[in-house]
Amino acid sequence: TFDVTFSTAGHNVPSTLYGLMYEDINSGDGGLYAELIQNRAFQQVTPGTSTALTAWAALGSGKISVVKSSSPVSPALPNALSFAVPSGTTSTVGFTNSGFFGIPVTAGWTYTGSFYYRTPSPPATKVSGSFTADLRSTGGTVFTSTTVPFTTSATWQQATFTFTASSTQTSVQNLFALSVGGSTVSGLTMEFTLISLFPPTFNGRTNGFRMDLSETLLDMKPAFFRFPGGNNLEGETAADRWAWENTVGDLVDRPGRVGDWGYINTDGLGLYEYLQWIEDMDMEPIMAVYAGYSLNGASVASSDMQTYVTEAINQASPIEFLINFVIGDASTNAQAAIRASMGHPDPFTLNYIEIGNEDFFSPTTYADYRWADLYNALHAEFPQLHYIATSATSGNVPSLSPAPTYWDLHIYSNPNFFINGAFNFDILSRNGLQFFQGEYATTTQNNGAALQYPFIDGSIAEAAYMAGFDRNSDIVFAASYAPLLNHVSSTQWTPDLITFSPNTVIRSTSYYVQQLFSLYKGDFYLTSTTNTASTPVQWSVTRDTSAGQYFLKVINTATSANTVVFTLPFTPSHTTGTGTILTAASGTQNTPTSPNAAVPSSFSFTAGKTIMYNTPGLSLSVLVVTD
Ligand code: AHR
Structure with a gap:
């Protein structure tokens, strides 16, 4: 039995905690972007070839x-x-x-x-x-x-x-x-x-997004959308990077580009379309800017960073233009005027800019000049924005100057990593740093076997890790599973949170884990401890203050049941609580042929100051208790 007791401590849960990481990786053209015609404008192809x-x-x-x-x-x-x-x-x-x-x-x-x-x-x-x-x-x-x-x-x-x-x-x-x-x-x-x-699009937007995929994402109530990558920001070379200016304006003025995932991006899904949809979805963007590092492993030389940086100060930088397109004053700024001409005179919401993506693959150039060049120029021009640095692991942030406050961390691993890593953020000092777990997923079984779709064992392990996000949300301000979406007939990265075909959407077991954490995020975390070891059971208790509700999340990573006893710091006013549980036999996956093998179900329970809950093996439960 795990006895959970509460101290008087706690902290606010940031509204940005759970959201989406997105790039066009078998998921933009032919996916989120509702266009039905492939190769509609013969962009970036060699004439005369098959x-x-x-x-x-x-x-x-x-x-x-x-x-x-x-x-x-x-x-x-x-x-x-x-x-x-x-x-x-x-x-x-x-x-x-x-x-x-x-x-x-x-x-x-x-x-x-x-x-x-x-x-x-x-x-x-x-x-x-x-x-x-x-x-x-x-x-x-x-x-x-x-x-x-x-x-x-x-x-x-x-x-x-x-x-x-x-x-x-x-x-x-x-x-x-x-x-x-x-x-x-x-x-x-x-x-x-x-x-x-x-076809008809989400919110009836011209040149818009696919309805069923948008609604599937909306069902998660995500707080943010990190875009445009991911690797697809970086290009195979600097010349191939995602260049925002090629993605705006009339469709005939968009050349498209050779994307980083083996196919051509039409860029019909452009900066404006992303921002409008993010607004329609009630999310906020976390927007990445190219930081002089591409997938061929080459960094832009220090002297050549002028192209990306110094011109920013002279009002001629693609990146400054990009940010002004998003938030500039349309009456005084040329890029903001393009936004207005496309239909959005008011600035979009923008609080976070990520400088690069996985730029730690060239840590020396990032530390020597790329981070500083971009941060200094952009911070001088847009001091109100938060700038996120990219890094490898939570405990191992490179030394950058000026010292970043915000860090993006990525990890793809196996279930045991996530179960054992549930306390990775607890051990970090509270020194003002804020973390974005911008990408994470269980990509293999513990024996190293690759996964085509998320499986319950990995999804519950992710839930154990996510209890750590709740608990450490004083220093973890955002987290997103990756990749988000893939086409069932064309993919090169598995598993993904959501798999789709032209007319179906498959919500994975990890989708439901993400959804439950997001829907039951709350706004205040109540500090609690147990009398026993932290595994195999993890838990987290948060509160939605205005609703007067408490969310007791219980994660059992073992294959057999365990008992958790909560002694609440108050006596609930309602003696019946409602719960939601995701559980399935080890190995269960939601697949195109079995899309609903594991879906959440609801139950009711007796709520009192003490709540004894028998948590089934491989499960995530959320117990909702009313104050
Ligand atoms: O999510 C897939 C890829 O994983 C991303 O493009 C990249 O940032 C990471 O390596």
Whole structure:
């Protein structure tokens, strides 16, 4: 039996404690970003190659290829899909796109589409006709369609259309098709680009986020969103880094980039879209800036940091521009005016800037000049912001000058690490430092075997570690599991908190752990101790002061039951409490074929000054007691 007693001590729980870490790692294009067309603008591909045609196929006898347009739609989008129709063609011709490993067809959804087109050598007499835009099965059954009028012209025209699906298809093996009667376009060569199709989006935003994924995240009530990386901030080289200025403005002005996770980022999910969605989700951003270190292991040389830093003081730094885009005064600042022109005249909320991501991989250059160069310049310009330094482990922070107050720590390990590390933050001195556990996850079993999906043993071990976040939330101001999301058909990092397909979302066992800690965060931590060893049981008690509720979290990392007896510092007014428990047999995982193998369930219990709770093996329970 674990007897838990309380002292009079305690501390506030920061409102930022539980949130999300996000980067586009098999989860932005084709994931959070609701765009359904893959390779919509042929960004960053080499014309003439088959890879350039990824996701596209010809329909009928028309020939498609990706070309460098002689008159591109914009400097940012030099390529186009060339569609050549042989003379004498009479049957239907066109092309299809297979989406990001499928396209969902859902009854009642109105899809919004658009594309640019032109005829490089138009006939002397203009040709007019109609394209048909539709969603169809790979077998050719059309589910919804509309006609889109066109007239040949050497200059680019934009066509827009909508259609509404009247049935839901279980299979996502569907295609978007754009087709036209062959006799209308016989002998013509046309170019197309930025061919886009959106389903309804979260909060109805244009160029917005996927609804079901947003709602799944909203169900966690996350406090913050760390973005844009992660490694995807850094680029393979400095030239490839995430460059915010390429991600704002009209979609035709976004060139996209070769992301760090093996595919092209369209940057349709740009800085503005992220910030608007973060606001819609009632989160605050923790925004990272590039700090002169990239994944090829090279640091920007001290003399070259001028590009990133000195210009900041001269009002010409991409990073200062970035911050002014987010929080500047739109009436006086050019970057803030871009934000206003996109629809948000008021500044966004911004309190935290992280300087780099895992820059400890080059500790010498970070310590010698990169941290200081960026911190000094940015702090001088934006003294109201908190600057977070990146580091390796909680006990081993490098020596930086000026000394950071805020540190981001990352750890990926096995269940035993998290169980044994539950007191990692208790042993740190209270010297003013504040910690962000910006990335952590159980990635392997204790024997080292890799995990494709979180498993209950690891998720409960994470819960034990998270009791340490609650307990040490006087010095841990934020924590987020990573990675957040991955596509079931395309991934290179497992496990992830949430796995999705084009039409399903799988909440992992670790998702439910994160959700329970976030929903029952409270605003005050009550210090307590037990009479016995700290393992296998961990616990934490917090209070929601205005609701007059106490949250007793109990984590049992053993496979067998244990008993915990709480002697509360008050007598509850309600003698019946409500509880929520996540528990499952060792090895249990939520997977695409078994998405609900372990889900939380509720129960009631007798609440008094003393509460005896029998905690099942491998469980996280939250007991809610009313004062
Ligand atoms: O979360 C996946 C990766 O792990 C992140 O991009 C990086 O910061 C860490 O190494």
